[in-house]
Amino acid sequence: MSQVLPRVAAVGAGRMGRGIALNYAFAGLSVCLVDLKPRSEEQLAQLQDSALTEIRQDLEFMAGLGLLERSKVETVLARVEFAGQQQAADALAKAGLIYEAVPEKMEAKREAFAEICRHAPEDAVIASTTSTFLVTDLAALVTHPERFLNAHWLNPAHLMPLVEVSRGDQTAEATVAWLKQNLKQVGKVPVVCSASPGYIVPRIQALAMNEAARLVEEGVASAEDVDTAVRVGFGPRFAVLGLLEFIDWGGGDILYYASNYMRETLDERFAPPQVIASNMEQNRRGIRDGEGFYNYQNADLDSYRQRRLSDFAGLLASRELLPSEGMALKD
The missing domain is CATH 1.10.1040 (N-(1-d-carboxylethyl)-l-norvaline Dehydrogenase; domain 2)
Structure with a gap:
């Protein structure tokens, strides 16, 4: 947890994972969008193309608003890497901050956290973006739960400034403080709440x-x-x-x-x-x-x-x- 601006991984290549990846890339950081689902080479290529195309479109929209020079769209996009199941281990091993953004099903969460904890550094901060499960429901799925919390981003993640950070009974105060600082450095406004249905x-x-x-x-x-x-x-x-x-x-x-x-x-x-x-x-x-x-x-x-x-x-x-x-x- 020593790096304030670590390498970031977003596990789950859906809308939330893409929005988080875009936010960090726009702020200037390298980020890897990780898909853990078994896919054929063709399916993986289609998903990667879909994800990067959507991120490029969002960047072009932001350029249209004057938030980004059009000449820098590809520069920002180049900060986003994509990793399928075969590359996931390497991507997770390099990450200091990992967001879980897989579908809202407990079995999907269980599988994702098992893979994350198998490969991530022991001091990597792990945050679930779930809007359904409490941090106290998920903490048992994570090794070293003191480094685990929920970080509820609001859609569209790359534009909405608020992130609701929910701590569990085992979450270290240092983890909360570290994530708040990290979020502020990439343009977000974090608020902290306890594990309660619906957040704020x-x-x-x-x-x-x-x-x-x-x-x-x-x-x-x-x-x-x-x-x-x-x-x-x-x-x-x-x-x-x-x-x-x-x-x-x-x-x-x-x-x-x-x-x-x-x-x-x-x-x-x-x-x-x-x-x-x-x-x-x-x-x-x-x-x-x-x-x-x-x-x-x-x-x-x-x-x-x-x-x-x-x-x-x-x-x-x-x-x-x-x-x-x-x-x-x-x-």
């Missing part, structure tokens, strides 16, 4: 998506209007203020009373969690009390509000959602 984003996302579907199911609004409300209302606010920060901004009491009203008139699922009630009882309702989920007692609140509102206005401007003076009088 999928857990919140599942509730929001189900509620959106219920709005349509109940005839409250059309699918188009629900999605418009999310794109121009819900989404922009929480792109600037996190959900908990937003509670503090408006006041936890607003959420408390609104949640209880919806619990009474709609469903018990809207009941506020105990932490909201406790914050109410202890006068930790947010900014106006000087404390909520965050502590504001020594904060320059005017400066803080100005930064957040400026960020919000900038986001709205980028989406052409800001009003303009006299707009009602213009053609």
Whole structure:
């Protein structure tokens, strides 16, 4: 674990493995896309061509956005190697960081980890990209589990900045710190959570998506209007203020009373969690009390509000959602 920028291997040549390989190659590192499945030479060549073609197309798209000079597309692509089953042992032996990105089936995971641990250096960090299995479910499949954790990348992996890092009971703190630093060096924003179903984003996302579907199911609004409300209302606010920060901004009491009203008139699922009630009882309702989920007692609140509102206005401007003076009088 001494190398901060090691050679990387992504085991599994599907969409996630390709996205991770692209991200590391774009950051300037050599990375090997490893396919462990037995294939004929023809099948392996087809898979390799498919993977590299997709990565090239993504690079060309990024060049179209101005993120990369077109002349460097092939330079970045050349940092991505491909290894089939016959070359996997050598590729894994050279890697200091190995991502497992095989299909979400326990047998596939078991086989992949057995092969990884058979050939990888003992100090190589191993991270599963699974969105299904907990790190505690998989740790038994890995030798030296202190170097193992989950790293949940969001699709598209090469563009989404967030990576949710989930530690297990046996994961060493040094492993967590090392992977966080590595992810930051390749342009990612890591967050850490314990082994819990749904991590952070999928857990919140599942509730929001189900509620959106219920709005349509109940005839409250059309699918188009629900999605418009999310794109121009819900989404922009929480792109600037996190959900908990937003509670503090408006006041936890607003959420408390609104949640209880919806619990009474709609469903018990809207009941506020105990932490909201406790914050109410202890006068930790947010900014106006000087404390909520965050502590504001020594904060320059005017400066803080100005930064957040400026960020919000900038986001709205980028989406052409800001009003303009006299707009009602213009053609």
